[in-house]
Amino acid sequence: MMTKSVTTSNLAALQMKYFHQFQQRRIHVQHFTFWGELRPQHLKETRVILQHSGMIDPREIQEYLAVGGYSALAKALAEMSPESVIDEVLRAGLRGRGGAGFPTAKKWQFTRNSPGLPRYLVCNGNEGDPGAYMNRLLLETNPHSVIEGMAIAAYAIGAERGLIYCRSEYPSTIQTMETAIEQAYQLGLLGKNILGSDFTYEMDLARGAGAFVCGEEGALMESIMGRRGEPRVRPPFPSIRGLWAKPTNINNVETLANVPHIILHGAEWYAGIGMENCSGTKTFVVIGDVEKPGIIEVAFGTTLREVIYDICGGIKGGKQLKAIQIDGPMGGCLPSAYLDMPISYDSMQAVGSLLGAGGILVLDEDTCMVDLARYFMEFTQGESCGKCNPCRNGTTHMLEILTRICHGQGRLEDLDMLEWIGEYLPQVSFCGMGQAAPEPVLSAMKFFRDEFEAHAVEHVCPVHHCRMPIHAMAAAA
C-alpha cells in the first residue's frame, strides 16, 4: 500500500510507473467492463468521458494515474487561478448534464461570489429515472474522473467541502466510490494541501434512499441534511442558500467528469467538439426496441437516426420505428419524423421537449402508446413527494384515468380531463417533477391521438399490445 503523498513534482513519474504496470495488465481489459452494455466504441461515437471506462480497474487509483489521471488537477492548482479555471470552463461552453443544460461556469461564478463560508460542492448522482444508468456506469468504471472533476470545481468555487450523493440502490457504486475516495485521500489527492498546494478539499459520500425527487436540488439538500426529501422554495437558489444555509453548488456526475478534460486539453479543444452553443459530448442510455441497446457517448449534433440506426443497429427484428421517448418520465416522445434532428438542448426545446439526463427509449410499431403513457404516469405518481397539491393529486387522477382507459372503461371526456390536468400541472406545480409529469402523456396524445380515442371510445387497442386487460378483452371478443 502506498502512503507517500503525490505532489506536482512526482506526479509525472508515478504516472509513468503505473503506465508500465497498466500495459502489462491490458490483457484483462474486458474484465473491467462490468457492463455488457458498454460496447467498444462505434465510429459515430465520440468518447471523452467514457474513454477510459472498461480499460482501467476502477478499484485501483494507480490505473487512473496510469492514464494521466489527476494531471488536470495538478495543472489547475499549479498554473491556474480559480478565476481562470472558471473562465476556461466558460469558454469551453460546458452545460449542465443533469437535464436543464445550465452553463456550468456561470453557476460556479454565482457560488464563488456568494457571501458565506464554508461553501459546499455537491455531485448529484441520484439518477432515479427508470432505465437510465449513465452516471452509474461512469462512477463504477472511472470514479476518479469524477473525484478529480469535483476537486477542480471545488478549487474554482472556493469550496472546501464536497459531497457525492449516491442512491443506496446502487450498492456497488457506493462501494466503488468509497474505495476511490479512500485511495485519493491516501495519496494526498484529497484532504489538506493537495499536491503540495495550499488548497484543501475534504470529500465524502452521502447516501440517498432512492427517491426520484431527491435528484431535484432542493430535495437533494434536504435529504443530505437528514430531512424529508422535499424540494425547497426557489429563490433563494442553492448558490445563495444551500446546505446548512451556506452557498452550495450542485452539478451532475457527467458535468463534473468533463471538467478534467477541459482543463487538460483547453477550452478551444472542447468547444470544437459538438455544436455551437452546445459543445462536448453526451452519454445516452438507449433502451427499448433496438438491436444493440446500451450506453453510448456522442458529440452534440449527432442525429437521432445515427444513434438509433448506426450506433444501436436499428430497430429490433427489422420492424418499423414508431416513436422515440426521450428522458423517460419527465420527457416526451417524438415520432419518427424527427429522426434527423441533431441532438442538443436547444433543438429539443425547439420541439417542445427537453433533452433531459440521457435516457432514450426506442419504440417499435408494436408499442401501445396509451400503455406506455400509463406506465410513466404510474412511475411519477408513485414518486411524487406530495409536498404540493397539484402534483400529488394531479398525477393520481391522471393515472386513475389512464388505468381506467386501459381497462376498457374510458370515455371521450377522459381525454379532455387528461388534457385539462396536463395543461395545469406545468403551470402550478412546485418543482420540475410535477411540471414535467404530464409530458409523456401529452406528447403521446399529441402525436398518437387516434390510439387514445380507440382505447377510450371503442375500448380496443389498435396495436393489440396493451399489457392491460383491454387487450385481453379485445382478444376474447
Added chain:
Amino acid sequence: MVHLTIDGKHIEVPEGTTVLRAAQQAGIHIPTLCDHPHLTPYGGCRLCLVDVKGARTLQPSCTLPATEGLEVTTVNEQISDARKFVLSMIFSERNHFCPYCQVSGGDCELQNAAYEQGMTHWMIQPNWNTYKVDASNPYFSYEANRCILCRRCVRTCQELVGNFTLGVEQRGAASILVADLGVPLGESTCVSCGMCVQNCPTGAMMDRRAAYRGLSADAETIKTICTGCSVGCGIEVTIRDNNIIAINGDYDSPVNQGVICKIGRWQSLEAMDSGVAVKTPMIRKNGELVSASWEEALAFASKAIDTTRQSLAALASSSLSVETLYAFKKLFVDGLAIQSVSASEMGKYTNAQKSLAVTNGVFEGHLSALNNADCVVTIGEDLIHQHEVVGFMIKRNLPKGTALICVDTDGSAYGNLPNSVIKINPGTEQQLVKGLIAGMVKLGVKSCACDGCKNPDQVVQDAANATGVESTLILDAAYILGNAQSPVIVYGSTVTSDVDASTLTTIKCLSDMISAEMISVKGNANSVASAQFGLDQPVDMHTAKAAVIVLGDKQPCDELLNAVSKVNTKIVFSAYQNALVETADVVFPVNNWAEEEGHFINMDGTVQKRSQILAANGQGKASAQAIHDLAAQLGFSIDDHWMEALQSTPASVTIA
C-alpha cells in the same frame, strides 16, 4: 426597500417581503390555504397563484420574493381558472362532505376559498377511501378525511411550539400526517397545546370541546389574557350565548406572540365545565352550611374577624387580580394590622429577586429576549411541565442553532435536546454557577478580576466536587456560554425562594460577565404583584384561631387544607365548591376568571388587563368587590391606588 406594482397599486416593502405579504399590507386579498402569517412560507397548496409580468407561468405569491419593478396581477380569468383547478384537486383528494363537517359554513378556509372562486362543484369525483380518525388525545381529534396536507400543523408544532411531534409519513398521494413515528396522538410526545388545531384551515384538527358549539365566524371574540401562570399569555375567547366556545392564542400579544399551552386553551375551562359554582353566600348554622344573604354573611364574618383579630391569619391566592390583592392588603395589613397575612406562594418565586432589587434595581429582562438568544441556560426549573410557553420559546429556536444548557437536580426535562445537561446535587446551584464563571476564566473566553476567580482551576474543581458533576462537563458548558453573543439565563424556584439571594447574586455576577439577560419564572399569575404588596411572608396557619382565605376560582391544595384543619373559624371566598368550602364557616361566592376583570403583572413586569368575558350568574361578586364590602362592614374604606403601591417597592422587573 423594493418597489412593485400589484393590481396597478404602487407598493413599497422591505427587501425579503413576499408578494403575498406585500399585497396584504396594501389591502389586496389573495386567497391562500397553506400560508399562515406566523409560519414559514411553504408553497404547497398553490392557491395563491398570481400573474407576474414576464414570467413563463403563474407564480405562487406566498413564496415569491418581492423584487424591484415587479408587476403583479392578482385577478384575471386565467388566475381564476387555475385556482379552480387547484381547488378541484384538493376537494377530490379526500372526503370533503361539507354538510357533515363541523367547520363547514364559515370556519373552513377551504370551503370559503371555493365560494370565493364561485365554485359550485368540481369535475373529479371524490376519493371514496376512508382515512383514519385519531381521537386518542383528550382535547382534540385528528380527522384525516378532512386533511388537505397543507402542513400548517406540522410547521406550527415545529416553528411555534418547538415540540416537533407532527410530521408527514409516506410520499405523494400516500402522504399522511403522523405523530412521532406513527403513534396515536394520545400516546405521542404531543403536549396538547392545541396550536396545531388553532392553525388548521379545515375541519381536520378538531377542538373536541368546541365542536358543534358554534362557528367562530358567527360568534363574538374577545381578547384577554390567560391567568394560568406568570407568563400571562394573550388569548382570544370566542363566546356565544354567554358560553365560551373556544380559546385561542392571541397573535397580537407581545408576551406570547400567539402561542399558548393546554392550560390556557383547555384546562382553564375545566372548572367552569364541571365545577359546582357557589351560588349564594353561606353561613354555618348548627353545623350545617346554609344559604344566607350577603348582609348576613358579611355581618357574620366581620364579627368573627373582630373577635379573633389577635390570632387571625389571612391568605389570598396569588392568581387573583391586582385590584383584589391590593384590597386584601389594604384591609388586612394596613387596616386591621394583622401579622399573618400573605399570598398563596409566600414569596417562593420572588424572595431573592426582591432582595437583590433593593441594591440593584431592575435587573431582569423581557421574555422576548428568548427569541434572539443564541444560548439559553435554565437553572432549577422544568419548563416542559411548568410555564410551558417559556419552554416553547426556547425549544423552537434550537433548530436555528441556539444552544441550551440545562442545570437541574433531576436531569433534563427536555429529553436529549440540550447541548449540555448538568445534573447537580440538590442545593448546589450556586457552586455550579461559580464553576461556570471560573470555567470561562480558565478557558480564557472571559476574564474576571474578582478574588474568587484568582484560582479558576480550584474553583472549577470545588464546583465539580460539590455538585457531583464532571469538571469537563462544567467546562464544556462554560465554553458554549462564554462564546455566546446573546445569552439568556432562566431560573426558577430553587433560586428565587431564597431571601438571602445568595445563588441569585452569583447568577447576576455570571450574567454581568457575559452580558446575559436574566429571566425568572414566577409561579402564579400575580406573584409579582403579591410580592410588591408585601404579601410574600411565611405564615403559619396552624396556630391561628381564625382564617380568611380568598381562593377565587382556584382549588385549595392539600398543604393549605392541612394547615387550616385545626383552625376554628374559616372565612372563605370561592367561586366553586371544594374541600375547603365544605369545612368553612362563612362562604362568599366570587366570580371565576371569565366573569371578572382585573389587572395582572406577569413574570417580566408587563401590566396587562384581563377583560370580563361572561356575565356572572347567581349572587357571586368580583373578588375585589367582595373584599371592599367586607372592609366597609369593618369600617374601612379602600382606595384604588394600586399602581403607586406596586411601584413603591424596588422590583427586579420594570412594572409597566
